[in-house]
Amino acid sequence: MHKGTSTKTWAILMVSPFILCFILFWLAPMLLGVWVSLHKWNLSSGNNGFIGLQNYIDILTPGSLYNEAFMLALKNTLVFVVISVPPLVIIALGLALLLDQLPAKLKPVFRTIYFVSYSISVTAVSAIFLWLFNENGGFINNLFLSIGILDKPINWLSEQPYAWVSVLIATVWWTIGFNMMLFINGLDEVDPSLYEAADLDGANGFKKFIYITLPQIKNVAFFIIIMTVIASFNLYGQSKLITAGGPEQSTTSLTMSIQNTVFGMNQLGVGSSMAIMMGIIMLLVTASQYFMSYRKKEVN
Numbered sequence: 001m002h003k004g005t006s007t008k009t010w011a012i013l014m015v016s017p018f019i020l021c022f023i024l025f026w027l028a029p030m031l032l033g034v035w036v037s038l039h040k041w042n043l044s045s046g047n048n049g050f051i052g053l054q055n056y057i058d059i060l061t062p063g064s065l066y067n068e069a070f071m072l073a074l075k076n077t078l079v080f081v082v083i084s085v086p087p088l089v090i091i092a093l094g095l096a097l098l099l100d101q102l103p104a105k106l107k108p109v110f111r112t113i114y115f116v117s118y119s120i121s122v123t124a125v126s127a128i129f130l131w132l133f134n135e136n137g138g139f140i141n142n143l144f145l146s147i148g149i150l151d152k153p154i155n156w157l158s159e160q161p162y163a164w165v166s167v168l169i170a171t172v173w174w175t176i177g178f179n180m181m182l183f184i185n186g187l188d189e190v191d192p193s194l195y196e197a198a199d200l201d202g203a204n205g206f207k208k209f210i211y212i213t214l215p216q217i218k219n220v221a222f223f224i225i226i227m228t229v230i231a232s233f234n235l236y237g238q239s240k241l242i243t244a245g246g247p248e249q250s251t252t253s254l255t256m257s258i259q260n261t262v263f264g265m266n267q268l269g270v271g272s273s274m275a276i277m278m279g280i281i282m283l284l285v286t287a288s289q290y291f292m293s294y295r296k297k298e299v300n
Contacts, residue, residue: 030279033272041269043262055273066261066270072249073257074281080239080253081232083164087172088228089221092179097209099180100187111184115177122174122237129170129242133157163243163251170238175231179224186220187213222293226286233282254278 037055040048059066099110117125132139133156144150156162190213198208214221236255239245245252252260258278262271 033275036269037272037276039269041267041272043266043268051269055270056277058270059273059277066267066274069257069261070254070274070277073252073254076250076252077233077235077254079164080167080235080251081229084168084171084232085225085228087168088176088179088232089225091172092176092224093183093221095176095180096183096187097213099184111181114180117174118177120174123241125170125174126238126241129166129173130157133162133166133242157243158247160247160250163247167235167238167242167251170242171232171235174238179228182220182224183217186217190216222289226289229285229289230282233278233285 038050038052040051040054042048058064059070061067095114099107099114102110133141135141135153135155135157138153138156140156141150141153145153154162156166194212194216195208198212203211234255235253236259239251239253240256243251245256254274255278258271258274261267261274
């Protein structure tokens with residue numbers, strides 16, 4: 001009995017830091033955000049009383065100021081999710097497969113090279129790509145002009161679709177290393193004997209990838225897709241610092257719109273409602289991905 005009690009106590013002590021962090025940095029802020037969203041809360045005048053779901057109604061009412069801002073930002077965010085998730089997953093997988101073919105001594109070197117970009121702050125990354133894509137004197141324009149691809153500079157940061165291209169390239173360069181490392185970890189878990197058996201059967205590289213590699217790393221791939229979707233939904237720094245949400249708010253994300261509502265318009269209650277709705281949308285998207293993956297497993 002004493003041993004069992006001691007084991008339970010030790011288990012509680014081991015998980016308590018995680019539980020404490022979960023409560024302090026996720027659960028408590030979320031509950032506070034829900035509570036604030038149900039009040040008419042202005043940063044200047046403070047809490048002006050409970051108004052129930054009125055903030056949500058204002059956001060969802062067509063034609064209202066908050067509705068226009070929220071729907072535009074939601075559309076922009078969904079566009080970014082659609083254009084960013086495939087390259088962030090596919091390129092990361094391709095790099096992981098290439099690194100997996102390298103000699104054992106070289107793998108750590110190239111892993112570090114590809115992962116180092118992820119350790120750079122978004123401010124530094126944005127500064128790099130502001131210089132690269134600058135219309136006047138930027139490296140990309142100068143390069144394309146010098147080799148004859150362009151006959152005049154492109155305004156990468158203030159015209160569409162180039163603004164999205166700039167944000168997308170910066171995001172892929174910055175974050176691709178994280179997904180690549182996750183794929184590498186998944187590839188390391190694949191049983192080498194499966195490839196040896198496939199070689200004996202005369203399978204080529206493509207067939208081994210389709211019938212061995214992909215099925216073996218599907219759980220890792222699903223996790224990466226989910227995490228990439230969530231990260232893309234939280235687009236902020238790249239769009240804020242590289243394009244400033246332009247041109248004409250076409251790269252303004254949900255997080256930027258929430259920040260503007262809270263700190264630009266002083267509407268903390270409305271901003272909290274937008275944040276809660278953003279969380280619900282992300283939850284629905286994630287749940288739908290899980291449901292489709294589960295149904296696919298049942299069919300197979």
